[in-house]
Amino acid sequence: MVMEKLNLIFISIDTLRRDHLSCYGYRKNTTPNIDKMLANKGVVFLEHFAPSNCTLPGYTTMFTGLHPISHDIISHNNQWPLQEGVLMLAEILKKNRYNTAQVSTLITMSNKIEHLKRGFDKWEFDSVKYNKYLREDTLYQGGHSTPASRINAQALDYLEEYSKIYETTKQPFYLFIHYWDPHFPYQPPVEFEKFYDKPEHEKCNPNNKYLAQFFSCPSGKWILEFALKDKRYKNVTDPDYIESLYDGEIAYADHHIGILLNRLKELGLEQNTIIVLTSDHGETMSETNNYIMGTRCMFSHVGLTEPNISVPFIIRAPEIPKCQIKGMTQHIDILPTLLELLNLAKRNGKKLSFENLIPYYFDGVSLVPNILGDRDFIPASACELGINSDNPEDFESCNERKALLLLEHTYQTYRAIRTKRFKFIKKVNGIIPNESMPNEILYDLLKDPNEYMNLAYPMKNVCKIFNEIIEKWVKKLCEKFKKTDPQIKYPTTLTIWNSYFEYDFINKNANSKFLLEDVIEL
Numbered sequence: 098m099v100m101e102k103l104n105l106i107f108i109s110i111d112t113l114r115r116d117h118l119s120c121y122g123y124r125k126n127t128t129p130n131i132d133k134m135l136a137n138k139g140v141v142f143l144e145h146f147a148p149s150n151c152t153l154p155g156y157t158t159m160f161t162g163l164h165p166i167s168h169d170i171i172s173h174n175n176q177w178p179l180q181e182g183v184l185m186l187a188e189i190l191k192k193n194r195y196n197t198a199q200v201s202t203l204i205t206m207s208n209k210i211e212h213l214k215r216g217f218d219k220w221e222f223d224s225v226k227y228n229k230y231l232r233e234d235t236l237y238q239g240g241h242s243t244p245a246s247r248i249n250a251q252a253l254d255y256l257e258e259y260s261k262i263y264e265t266t267k268q269p270f271y272l273f274i275h276y277w278d279p280h281f282p283y284q285p286p287v288e289f290e291k292f293y294d295k296p297e298h299e300k301c302n303p304n305n306k307y308l309a310q311f312f313s314c315p316s317g318k319w320i321l322e323f324a325l326k327d328k329r330y331k332n333v334t335d336p337d338y339i340e341s342l343y344d345g346e347i348a349y350a351d352h353h354i355g356i357l358l359n360r361l362k363e364l365g366l367e368q369n370t371i372i373v374l375t376s377d378h379g380e381t382m383s384e385t386n387n388y389i390m391g392t393r394c395m396f397s398h399v400g401l402t403e404p405n406i407s408v409p410f411i412i413r414a415p416e417i418p419k420c421q422i423k424g425m426t427q428h429i430d431i432l433p434t435l436l437e438l439l440n441l442a443k444r445n446g447k448k449l450s451f452e453n454l455i456p457y458y459f460d461g462v463s464l465v466p467n468i469l470g471d472r473d474f475i476p477a478s479a480c481e482l483g484i485n486s487d488n489p490e491d492f493e494s495c496n497e498r499k500a501l502l503l504l505e506h507t508y509q510t511y512r513a514i515r516t517k518r519f520k521f522i523k524k525v526n527g528i529i530p531n532e533s534m535p536n537e538i539l540y541d542l543l544k545d546p547n548e549y550m551n552l553a554y555p556m557k558n559v560c561k562i563f564n565e566i567i568e569k570w571v572k573k574l575c576e577k578f579k580k581t582d583p584q585i586k587y588p589t590t591l592t593i594w595n596s597y598f599e600y601d602f603i604n605k606n607a608n609s610k611f612l613l614e615d616v617i618e619l
Contacts, residue, residue, distance in 0.1 A: 103415065103439055104263065104370040105190070105271045106361070109159075110350050111152065112280040112398060114379030115145065115407045117347055125292050127347045130355030131411070135374055139413030140468050145426045146515070147378045150398045150405040151507050153210060155377030155428060156203065160186040160213075162432035162459035165504055166574040169583045170210070173507040177587055179212040180578055182456065186432055187216025189454055190271045193441060196259055200252045201275030202243050217273075219255070245276045245353035253360060260364040269369075276353070279346025279380070281320070281396055283339065284327055289349045293341035305334040307383070311393055320396055336383035339396060343380065368415050371438055375431065376408040386549045401503050401513050401522055402548055412468070414438055422467050424475035425517070427501050429461030437463045457577060474498075481570070502570050510589050512571070514563050518543050521563035525584050539563075 115121050118128045120136035121143075147155045148165055157163075157170040161183055165171045169180045187197045198219040203210070214220045252274045259270035278285075293300065311317040321330075333339065354374075361367055381387045381404045383395045398405045410426060412434070436442040436454060442463065443450045449463055458479050466472035474497040481498065503513040513522040522538040537553040537560050553560050575582055 102267055102269045102369075104259075104269045104366060105195075105435065105439065106357075106370055106372045107159075107186075107271070107273045108276070108354060108357075108372065108374045109156070109274070110276045110278065110347070110354075110374070110376050112277075112378065112380045113347065113350075113376035113408060114404045115409045116404070117344060118409055120411075121409060125294075125344055127292070127344050128351045130351045130358065131374065134355065134358045135372060135411045135413050138419055139372070139411055140417060140420055140422060142410040142422045142426050142464070144424060145375070145408055145410035146406050146428075146501055146503075147376070147408050148428055148502070149504050149506075150378050150401055151505070152203070152377050154504070154506075156213065158428040159375065159377075159431050162429055162461050164429055164460045164502060164574055165506075166502070166571055166583060167460055167577060169580075169587075170212075171504060171506040171583050171587065172589060175210060177583075180580065182578070183212075184455055185212060185215045186435070187271060187273070189216070189436070189441070190439075191216040191218075194268060196262060196268060196270040197272075198255045198259070198270070199273040199275070200248050200255065201273065202277070203275055243277050245278050245350045248274060248276050249353045249357060252357060256357070256360060256364065256366075260366055263366065263369070274357070276350045278350040279343050281380075282327065283342035283346050283396075284329075285342060285345030285349045289345040289352070290329070290342065292344035292348070293338050295335065295337060300335050300338045301332045302334050308334050308336055308339075311336075311383075311395055314393055317393070317395070336395065340382045343382065343396075371412065371414040371435070373431070373435065374409060374411045375428070379405045379407050381405055384547060386547065399508050401505050401511060401520070403520075403542070403546070406503060406515075412438070417468060420468065420470070422464065422475075424467070425498055425501055425515075426464060426475055427461065429459065429478070430464050430475075431461070433459045433461055433463040434465060434468075437465045460574065500566070502567070502574075504584065506584055506587075506589055508589070510584060512567055512584065514567050514570075515542075519559070519563070520548070521560060521567075523560075523564060523567065537564075 117123050117125075118131065118136075119126050120128060120132040120141065148158050149155055149171070151173040153170050153173060153175050154165040157168050157179065158165060161168050161179075163180075163183060167180065168183050169175075169177060187199070191197050197217045199213075199217050201213075201220075203213055252272065255272055259272065262268055263270060299305075312321045329342070330339070358372070361370060361372075378398050380398050381395060381400065381402050384404075387394045387397075387400045387402050387405075394400065410431070417438075433442065433449075433451065436451065437444065437449065441454060443453065451459065460478055462476055462478045464475070467475065477496050477498045481500070499516060501515045503515060505511045505513075510525040511522050512525060513520060518541060520538075520540045520542055524536045535551065535553065539552040539556055539560055540548045540550070541552060542548075571582055
């Protein structure tokens with residue numbers, strides 16, 4: 098397969114959970130443009146996951162092919178730098194004569210994340226030039242409330258500029274576009290406020306006390322502080338209405354992605370451009386048993402819940418047939434996949450080499466053989482247990498991937514392992530001295546997909562196995578760069594939350610009828 102001089106448009110919709118896209122089976126038509134222009138013409142990965150529940154670890158993993166344990170960006174407001182020697186996607190493409198630009202306010206979040214600028218010719222967000230796209234009737238004032246209309250205005254300017262260069266010189270471009278919608282606060286324009294499917298009187302039904310109880314706890318008060326500035330939240334008692342505003346935000350972003358992709362086609366670049374769509378992490382609504390330091394948490398991405406880590410991943414590329422890929426994939430797989438699609442990685446038979454691009458091996462694998470139908474399973478990578486790290490590039494000889502490694506290190510410090518059936522979460526001792534939260538949590542995702550029942554006590558033997566796997570896995574990741582475990586080395590960003598929240602953890606005394614014999618495969 099030869100794909101020379103292809104452009105790359107990398108689209109990320111922040112805080113986008115996979116099961117709220119209509120192309121992933123959502124009952125509401127939230128993403129008609131993504132469905133028509135990407136999913137119906139490209140590759141849809143059905144079981145894709147973020148490595149963490151926070152922004153910076155997610156984006157850094159997308160652009161490095163490394164797990165947060167490897168690259169050191171493990172928290173939301175990281176106060177320490179990227180692991181020395183690690184290259185970003187833009188740096189790799191710049192060395193291969195790509196014009197590079199990003200449209201994102203990510204770089205304004207912290208002066209400690211300069212790695213997100215690396216390799217980009219243009220990355221500054223012109224807040225003055227594009228202020229006309231702000232809406233006065235909302236909280237949009239920049240930062241994570243920057244609307245899709247404002248992002249699109251600059252993205253389209255870059256697209257016009259680079260299309261002219263590509264037309265005359267065939268020099269390819271890489272454009273990273275980061276839409277903050279639907280990050281909280283959920284404030285879609287009125288025309289996208291159309292997803293509440295209950296009678297209007299249910300929105301503020303005084304008999305529904307569910308939200309009132311939540312807004313009385315610390316995490317709820319924080320959300321209410323933002324929400325009360327929008328008149329649509331006044332007297333709301335139904336959490337489904339707030340969720341419908343989240344859906345409206347998704348539809349709003351989808352609308353502007355449609356504008357972008359239509360312009361790409363008008364410029365004659367559709368057949369010369371790879372388009373990627375994903376998200377840094379998902380979002381929990383009100384449906385799961387999600388707690389932070391013992392207090393209920395909704396409409397956020399705190400915790401390693403399924404809604405927080407389950408994100409979309411779609412690729413549309415020239416000469417690539419439409420298909421759906423089953424099997425667990427993660428952000429660690431995105432970069433090696435793109436480098437092979439861009440014809441920058443060398444494949445000799447079954448062996449794929451990145452030696453000409455990076456001086457180390459990725460934690461993920463290229464998914465191109467799966468896309469082309471040459472492989473019917475997702476292989477374990479060099480960083481995963483049981484794989485010979487002396488031959489990390491011979492991915493075709495690897496065993497099937499059985500698990501994913503996850504971490505949380507912002508509001509609380511946990512690491513987890515997720516298999517097809519189980520999710521095991523453990524607190525990293527010595528980081529947060531809070532005894533109110535359990536040290537271990539085990540969910541059977543097949544029998545308990547909403548993660549209500551903690552099976553850690555009745556299934557101690559399973560927890561012991563997972564504990565050993567996690568420790569060996571982390572050790573192997575750290576050995577790559579001869580480094581210290583960053584979750585032990587660096588404190589959490591918001592340890593003050595440790596004493597701020599009250600304890601009310603529903604799983605503390607959870608009973609279980611599950612038996613160890615129920616374990617089929619770890």
